[in-house]
Amino acid sequence: MPKLLKFFLPLVVLGLGIAVFQYLKATRPKPPTAQLQEKSWRVQVKTAALQDLAPQLRLYGQVESPDLWTVSAPSAARVAAVQVREGQRVAAGSPLIQLDERDFLPRLHQAQAQVAELQAQIQSEQTRHENDVRLLEEERRLLELTQHGVDRARRLRKQRVGSASDLDQAEESLVRQTLSVRNRERDIADHPARLQALEAKLRRAQASLAEAERDWERAQIRAPFDGLIESVQVSAGDQVGKNGVLLRLYAPKNLEVRAKIPAPYQQEILQALAQGTVLEARDASGSLALSLDRLSGKAEPSGIDGLFRIERGYEHLRVGQLLSLRFSRPLQNQVVALPFAALHQGDRIYRVQQGRLQGLPVEILGSRWTGESESLLVRSPALQSGDAVLITPMPHAMEGLRVEILP
Numbered sequence: 001m002p003k004l005l006k007f008f009l010p011l012v013v014l015g016l017g018i019a020v021f022q023y024l025k026a027t028r029p030k031p032p033t034a035q036l037q038e039k040s041w042r043v044q045v046k047t048a049a050l051q052d053l054a055p056q057l058r059l060y061g062q063v064e065s066p067d068l069w070t071v072s073a074p075s076a077a078r079v080a081a082v083q084v085r086e087g088q089r090v091a092a093g094s095p096l097i098q099l100d101e102r103d104f105l106p107r108l109h110q111a112q113a114q115v116a117e118l119q120a121q122i123q124s125e126q127t128r129h130e131n132d133v134r135l136l137e138e139e140r141r142l143l144e145l146t147q148h149g150v151d152r153a154r155r156l157r158k159q160r161v162g163s164a165s166d167l168d169q170a171e172e173s174l175v176r177q178t179l180s181v182r183n184r185e186r187d188i189a190d191h192p193a194r195l196q197a198l199e200a201k202l203r204r205a206q207a208s209l210a211e212a213e214r215d216w217e218r219a220q221i222r223a224p225f226d227g228l229i230e231s232v233q234v235s236a237g238d239q240v241g242k243n244g245v246l247l248r249l250y251a252p253k254n255l256e257v258r259a260k261i262p263a264p265y266q267q268e269i270l271q272a273l274a275q276g277t278v279l280e281a282r283d284a285s286g287s288l289a290l291s292l293d294r295l296s297g298k299a300e301p302s303g304i305d306g307l308f309r310i311e312r313g314y315e316h317l318r319v320g321q322l323l324s325l326r327f328s329r330p331l332q333n334q335v336v337a338l339p340f341a342a343l344h345q346g347d348r349i350y351r352v353q354q355g356r357l358q359g360l361p362v363e364i365l366g367s368r369w370t371g372e373s374e375s376l377l378v379r380s381p382a383l384q385s386g387d388a389v390l391i392t393p394m395p396h397a398m399e400g401l402r403v404e405i406l407p
Contacts, residue, residue, distance in 0.1 A: 040404045045352055045388040048336045054328040055366025055377050059281070061259030061308065063321040065250035069224065071096070073240045074215035077103035084247070086232050090223045097234070097246050099219040108216050111209035118202040125198055129191040136184045139177065146177045227251045230319055255317055257281075257290060257308040259325060266304050270295065272330045281308055281327040288313035290325065332365050336383060337375040340367075342391045349378065350390040350397055357390060357401045 081098040084090060150171055230248040234240060259281075261269060269292070272279055279292040289312040296305035308325075310317070342349050347364065350357040362378040369375075383389075388405065390397065 038402050040355075040402045041394070042406050043352070043390055043392040043394065043403045044406050046338060046342070046391045048338075048351075048383055048385055048387040048389050050334045050336060050383075050385045052331055052333050053335050053337060053368055053377055054331045056368045057262070057265065057327045057329060057366070059259040059261065059306075059325045059327045061257040061323050061325055063255055063257055063317050063319055063323065065230075065255055065319050067251050067254045068230065068319070069227070069249045071221055071246045071249070073099065073242060073244045073246060074218040075103065075242045077219065077240060079234050079236055079238045079240060079246075082232060082234065082236050084229050084232065086229055088229045090227055090229065090249070092223055092225050094223045095220070096223055096229075096249070097221040099221075101216075101219065104212070104216040104219050108209075108212040111205065111212040114205040115202065115209050118198060118205050122195065122198045122202060125191070125195055129188065129195075132184055132188050132191070136181070136188060139181045139184055143174075143177045143181050146174045150174045221246065223249060225251050226253075228318075250319060252314050252317065255310055255314050255319070256293070257310065257323060257325070258296075258305050259308065259323075259327070260303045261295075261306045261327070263299075263301065263303045265329065266295075266299065268330060269306070277330060279328060279330070281325045283313075283323055283325060288317075288323070292327075326369050329366065332377065332379070335365055335377045335379045336389070337368060337370075337377055338389060339391050340374070340376050341393045342389055343376060343378075344394070344397050349380075349383075351383070352388040352390060352403055352405060355402055355404070357397060357399060357403060359399050 077099040079097065080100045083095045083097065090096065150173075227249045228251075230250055232247045233245050234247075240246065269279065273292065273295070281290040281292070282288065288310070290308040290310050293307050293309040296307065298305075306327075338349065343362075343364075344350060344359075347361055348359050349362050350359050352358075360380050360382050362380040362383070365377040365379060367374050367376055390403070
């Protein structure tokens with residue numbers, strides 16, 4: 001009996017345990033049924049506002065001067081004095097450099113003397129001509145009288161009253177007087193040629209005098225306009241050759257800025273200029289105001305140089321200075337300015353309607369700076385003022401995605 005109890009007791013305990021487990025399993029409470037809920041993404045939006053705005057380009061330009069005045073030595077000379085320094089502002093008429101007068105005055109005086117000499121020769125030729133004309137009349141009368149004397153001597157000779165020697169002397173006097181008249185007539189006939197030769201020499205001498213006077217005037221170098229000294233190449237005492245550069249000067253108010261405009265915008269800019277549209281540019285600080293004056297006559301594959309006239313702020317610029325500009329392209333109508341984060345898939349934005357995203361393809365027109373921030377300008381026929389446009393970066397943004405707008 002004890003052996004049977006020892007054998008069946010574990011079986012009874014195991015069966016009792018199984019019965020208790022089944023009872024507990026059957027009477028346990030049922031968990032609530034799980035309900036699937038759609039996830040909502042919290043995003044920021046910007047209210048769209050249709051405006052007429054001009055897209056802008058960031059350009060990098062260099063200041064240059066179309067009126068850079070380079071002063072050269074008119075002839076070989078020594079520098080007597082330098083009265084300005086690099087970077088100095090000068091007024092029109094201010095002395096800049098003085099060349100030694102001893103290198104110019106001798107040639108000037110020589111040219112003046114040559115002109116005076118030729119003028120005297122011309123005056124002498126005129127007097128001589130007037131005298132020849134007057135004497136020619138008298139010599140012609142003498143020739144007539146001499147001819148009458150010959151005729152009389154011949155008659156007397158025929159009448160055997162006069163001697164042969166008297167006739168020879170009369171004929172000799174006639175020949176001499178005829179030669180004298182012919183020489184006088186030749187001198188009168190040659191007068192225009194002699195006068196023309198002297199006048200040609202005078203003009204050549206006057207040209208030399210004008211050149212000497214010009215060089216003497218240029219030896220005293222003065223500022224032709226209000227300007228800024230760009231560089232000084234010589235010092236007092238230097239010996240310079242003809243056409244040697246002395247200094248360079250430019251007018252700050254006539255400075256220009258040359259900047260490369262990318263090739264894709266070249267035709268647009270040309271059309272705007274042809275229509276008389278004023279295209280403006282500013283620097284980042286806004287203190288410098290420019291307007292596009294013209295385009296360069298030579299284009300390159302990368303673009304074409306634009307030459308900008310400085311309307312305000314030229315006082316602080318220098319030739320060669322580099323500038324960063326914001327250039328306004330032609331005005332675009334009915335566009336919306338958005339942060340760059342609003343653009344998805346390259347050419348699409350999303351607006352929020354009834355808590356879900358709705359994709360809109362857009363035309364990208366460029367960008368525009370407002371203060372220090374840059375906005376993207378886009379246009380779409382379906383985009384209206386007041387639309388809530390997604391501006392939160394969402395790589396997984398898609399049509400119909402549920403979103404919640406953050407306050």
